[in-house]
Amino acid sequence: MNRQTANIVVLGLALLSLALLWYVPGALAGALGLVGVVLAAYLRPSMSVRAGALALLALGFTLALSQVPRVNILFYGLVAVLVALITIPGVPRWIKALLGIAVLLVSVPIAGFNNTFFLELGIQIGIYAAMALGLNVVVGMAGLLDLGYAAFFAIGAYTWAIFGSPQAANFLSGSFPLPGNYFYLFMALAIITTAITGLLIGLPALRLRGDYLAIVTLGLGEVVRVLANNLDHPVNFTNGPQGITPVSRPDIGWFHSLMSSIGVELDARTDYQFFFYLLVLVIIGIVVLVNINLGNSRFGRAWIAIREDETAAKAMGIPMLGTKLLAFATGAAFSGAMGVIFAAQRTFVSPESFTLLASITILGMVVLGGMGSIPGVILGAAALTAINTDILKSFSEYLNNLRQAGVLSLPSQVEPAKYERLVFGVILVLMMIFRPQGLIPERRHQLEIEEAKEAQR
Amino acid sequence: MLEGLVALLPQVIFDGLLLGFVYAMIALGYTMVYGVLELINFAHSEIFMIGAVVGVEVFRYLGPAIPNGIVVLLLALLLGAIISGLMAMVVERLAYRPLRARGTTNRLVPLITAIGVSFVLQDVVRFIEGLWHNEFKLQMRVIPPLDGNFTFLTVFVQYKALILILVSLLMLFGLNYLVNRTKLGTAIRAVAQDMSTARLMGINPDVIISRTFLIGGALGGVAGVLFAVQYSTIDPYVGFFPGLKAFTAAVLGGIGNITGAMVGGLVLGQLETLSGTYLPTLTGGNFGTEYKDVIAFLILILLLLFRPQGLLGQVVKEKV
Numbered sequence: 001m002n003r004q005t006a007n008i009v010v011l012g013l014a015l016l017s018l019a020l021l022w023y024v025p026g027a028l029a030g031a032l033g034l035v036g037v038v039l040a041a042y043l044r045p046s047m048s049v050r051a052g053a054l055a056l057l058a059l060g061f062t063l064a065l066s067q068v069p070r071v072n073i074l075f076y077g078l079v080a081v082l083v084a085l086i087t088i089p090g091v092p093r094w095i096k097a098l099l100g101i102a103v104l105l106v107s108v109p110i111a112g113f114n115n116t117f118f119l120e121l122g123i124q125i126g127i128y129a130a131m132a133l134g135l136n137v138v139v140g141m142a143g144l145l146d147l148g149y150a151a152f153f154a155i156g157a158y159t160w161a162i163f164g165s166p167q168a169a170n171f172l173s174g175s176f177p178l179p180g181n182y183f184y185l186f187m188a189l190a191i192i193t194t195a196i197t198g199l200l201i202g203l204p205a206l207r208l209r210g211d212y213l214a215i216v217t218l219g220l221g222e223v224v225r226v227l228a229n230n231l232d233h234p235v236n237f238t239n240g241p242q243g244i245t246p247v248s249r250p251d252i253g254w255f256h257s258l259m260s261s262i263g264v265e266l267d268a269r270t271d272y273q274f275f276f277y278l279l280v281l282v283i284i285g286i287v288v289l290v291n292i293n294l295g296n297s298r299f300g301r302a303w304i305a306i307r308e309d310e311t312a313a314k315a316m317g318i319p320m321l322g323t324k325l326l327a328f329a330t331g332a333a334f335s336g337a338m339g340v341i342f343a344a345q346r347t348f349v350s351p352e353s354f355t356l357l358a359s360i361t362i363l364g365m366v367v368l369g370g371m372g373s374i375p376g377v378i379l380g381a382a383a384l385t386a387i388n389t390d391i392l393k394s395f396s397e398y399l400n401n402l403r404q405a406g407v408l409s410l411p412s413q414v415e416p417a418k419y420e421r422l423v424f425g426v427i428l429v430l431m432m433i434f435r436p437q438g439l440i441p442e443r444r445h446q447l448e449i450e451e452a453k454e455a456q457r
Numbered sequence: 458m459l460e461g462l463v464a465l466l467p468q469v470i471f472d473g474l475l476l477g478f479v480y481a482m483i484a485l486g487y488t489m490v491y492g493v494l495e496l497i498n499f500a501h502s503e504i505f506m507i508g509a510v511v512g513v514e515v516f517r518y519l520g521p522a523i524p525n526g527i528v529v530l531l532l533a534l535l536l537g538a539i540i541s542g543l544m545a546m547v548v549e550r551l552a553y554r555p556l557r558a559r560g561t562t563n564r565l566v567p568l569i570t571a572i573g574v575s576f577v578l579q580d581v582v583r584f585i586e587g588l589w590h591n592e593f594k595l596q597m598r599v600i601p602p603l604d605g606n607f608t609f610l611t612v613f614v615q616y617k618a619l620i621l622i623l624v625s626l627l628m629l630f631g632l633n634y635l636v637n638r639t640k641l642g643t644a645i646r647a648v649a650q651d652m653s654t655a656r657l658m659g660i661n662p663d664v665i666i667s668r669t670f671l672i673g674g675a676l677g678g679v680a681g682v683l684f685a686v687q688y689s690t691i692d693p694y695v696g697f698f699p700g701l702k703a704f705t706a707a708v709l710g711g712i713g714n715i716t717g718a719m720v721g722g723l724v725l726g727q728l729e730t731l732s733g734t735y736l737p738t739l740t741g742g743n744f745g746t747e748y749k750d751v752i753a754f755l756i757l758i759l760l761l762l763f764r765p766q767g768l769l770g771q772v773v774k775e776k777v
Contacts, residue, residue, distance in 0.1 A: 139565065143563070143564070143565055145565050145568050145569070147572065201758075203762075204758050204759075204761040204762040205758075205761060207761075207765075208761060208765050211495075211496075211497050211564070211568065212708075212761060212765075214497060214568055215497060215701070215704055215705075215708075215757070216757065216758065216761065218701060219701060219705075219753075219754040219757060220754070222697075222698075222701070222750060222754070223750070223751050223754050226747055226748070226750055226751055227751070229747070230744075230745065230747050230748070233743060234743035307563075356697070360572065360576065363569070363572075367569060371565070410588075411587055411588060411590075411591030412591060413583075413586070413587030413588075413591050413592065413593055414584065414587045414588055418583075419580050419583075419584070421576040421577075421579055421580045422576065422577060422579075422580035422581065422584070424573070424576055425572075425573045425574065425575070425576030425577035425578075425579075425580065426573070426577055427573070428569055428570065428572065428573025428576070429552055429570055429573035429574055429577060432556065432566050432567075432569050432570040432573065433552065433555050433556065433570070436563070436566050452560075
């Protein structure tokens with residue numbers, strides 16, 4: 001399709017969707033809008049048309065969400081616009097930044113104030129994206145397979161949960177819970193404790209071939225879960241399977257006054273959600289910056305060298321153990337920090353959240369998006385979090401309705417919400433067989449694949 | 458208190474032996490695949506689980522029809538070995554061979570595939586059982602004479618435990634014979650040592666690898682059936698811990714080493730039952746039996762620190 005037709009199709013569709021989203025907002029208009037986003041990304045319209053179409057569609061989704069806040073597909077439209085912005089080359093950076101900020105700071109909050117589920121979803125996507133970016137350092141850059149990443153998440157979460165609740169009074173004298181503002185201090189503390197844990201675990205495992213790390217981390221993930229489940233006696237550290245609740249949250253009086261000074265009145269239902277949403281956004285920004293800078297640093301280059309060919313890297317004088325340990329501990333630290341946020345945002349921590357499944361979910365995000373690729377990993381996090389928290393559950397509800405209406409007779413054990421393992425397993429296997437470089441490949445991987453194809457010819 | 462502990466000892470050692478044989482049989486599957494492909498086949502724990510599920514189903518359907526428990530068990534073992542073996546072959550064909558054919562050098566790719574396959578198998582079995590019987594937890598119903606028992610000195614022995622020991626010994630000796638004395642075994646060892654030279658010698662590595670998966674899978678299936686008979690309650694996720702520990706056993710004995718896997722399995726079985734029984738008493742109930750999983754993991758860590766080649770393994774130079 002030549003550029004002219006692409007321009008007309010994309011712009012026409014965007015305008016049509018905007019009109020529909022405005023006047024007859026609903027799932028149908030949302031679906032059309034999603035098609036619009038996809039076409040804007042895959043056809044090759046001119047740069048300004050592309051940017052304009054995305055802006056129109058973002059506007060459309062926002063307008064529709066302010067009228068019908070219960071239609072999830074509209075929210076995914078916004079997510080799609082964001083993903084398109086991160087991934088599509090050719091749109092000037094300032095337009096991307098402007099549109100991205102508008103979507104994140106205006107559209108999502110508008111949707112979120114009408115339906116807090118969207119803020120929750122945004123926070124979850126953010127937490128998982130930050131963790132996946134941390135795992136990306138380990139798996140994507142350094143090529144070390146970590147199958148127990150949730151263990152560090154758990155250590156971070158429990159670090160704050162124990163001290164931010166009366167729990168710590170069981171083994172320390174003093175007044176607990178600590179005031180909510182210690183939250184920030186504990187983020188720093190969790191980074192340190194998880195990094196040290198990472199060092200301790202990595203030290204025996206990383207001296208050997210990569211495979212051993214996989215099995216050791218797999219074991220670690222389970223051990224941390226066993227400890228969380230059982231360290232309620234002899235001294236009650238973790239409160240066992242019941243978990244710890246309530247966990248203190250930081251004080252947000254200043255946030256209230258800040259928001260009302262710009263004309264946003266927060267109520268008890270949305271204030272913390274919005275606060276954590278913004279906090280997570282800030283953290284993602286930091287994490288992305290750290291990721292980019294690490295990738296370009298001396299260590300980043302050493303990691304990539306190790307990933308590509310360990311023996312050659314060793315021959316070039318890269319200290320193996322130290323460099324690998326650094327990658328492993330860095331990844332662990334990211335996870336630990338997000339654990340603290342997770343604990344405070346939910347005010348509840350239990351071993352349930354830190355199973356092998358959680359570790360594999362995060363690995364799936366990295367693999368789906370593209371190992372080593374920052375936009376890819378964010379896309380992977382958004383997609384899998386949406387599948388996990390919303391899509392499978394909606395599908396289950398749909399089946400249950402059919403069941404109750406008597407249209408369908410399915411045994412109660414067959415319920416899609418319980419089959420996350422299947423979904424993630426299939427994603428991992430299919431990606432590895434057909435597209436190991438991920439949906440949005442890192443540039444270096446892309447080149448490698450092309451080179452391999454050349455060589456085969 | 459000490460007397461009580463000592464009196465318990467023969468029973469504990471006997472129970473550890475049973476667990477050890479199960480681990481040993483699973484560990485063989487890991488170690489053989491690792492020998493030829495240098496791949497930790499995470500899906501092997503699910504091959505084991507499939508064997509256990511087949512065992513339960515055979516007893517569910519044939520138990521009422523055939524009055525003799527031994528016959529049913531033999532059928533279950535046979536069917537478990539066949540289905541698990543074929544399943545392992547199918548997994549290799551569908552998931553691992555395409556990766557080899559593409560010539561991926563990235564070591565992560567097969568590992569990630571393996572963990573993905575493991576998850577898929579878990580939920581596929583869960584789905585089938587859900588659709589079939591609407592059950593998640595499966596209960597093994599053994600029939601006479603398997604549920605009989607006697608007391609030998611102070612040790613309480615069930616007939617099914619004796620059968621477990623007998624069958625696993627047979628399997629282990631059979632495998633040793635197969636690997637060391639037959640043509641197929643020679644070919645497997647050749648492929649494990651050097652795939653391209655083996656190819657020059659007229660061995661087709663793909664066929665040999667496929668056979669290796671078949672043998673390892675069949676052993677895993679037998680272990681699964683025996684596990685289900687011995688420990689009664691299973692579910693589609695039951696393979697994880699035995700799998701993890703069997704791998705630890707394989708490392709303990711020296712990975713790639715068949716005798717080592719057996720020894721490792723038996724040692725780990727002892728350590729686990731000993732710690733599981735005595736830890737609660739020795740710590741005054743502060744640390745319960747749940748920590749036996751932690752013990753296995755600590756052993757793995759210590760081993761990697763001090764003797765990564767395992768008890769019977771030799772230090773191998775990395776193939777470049």
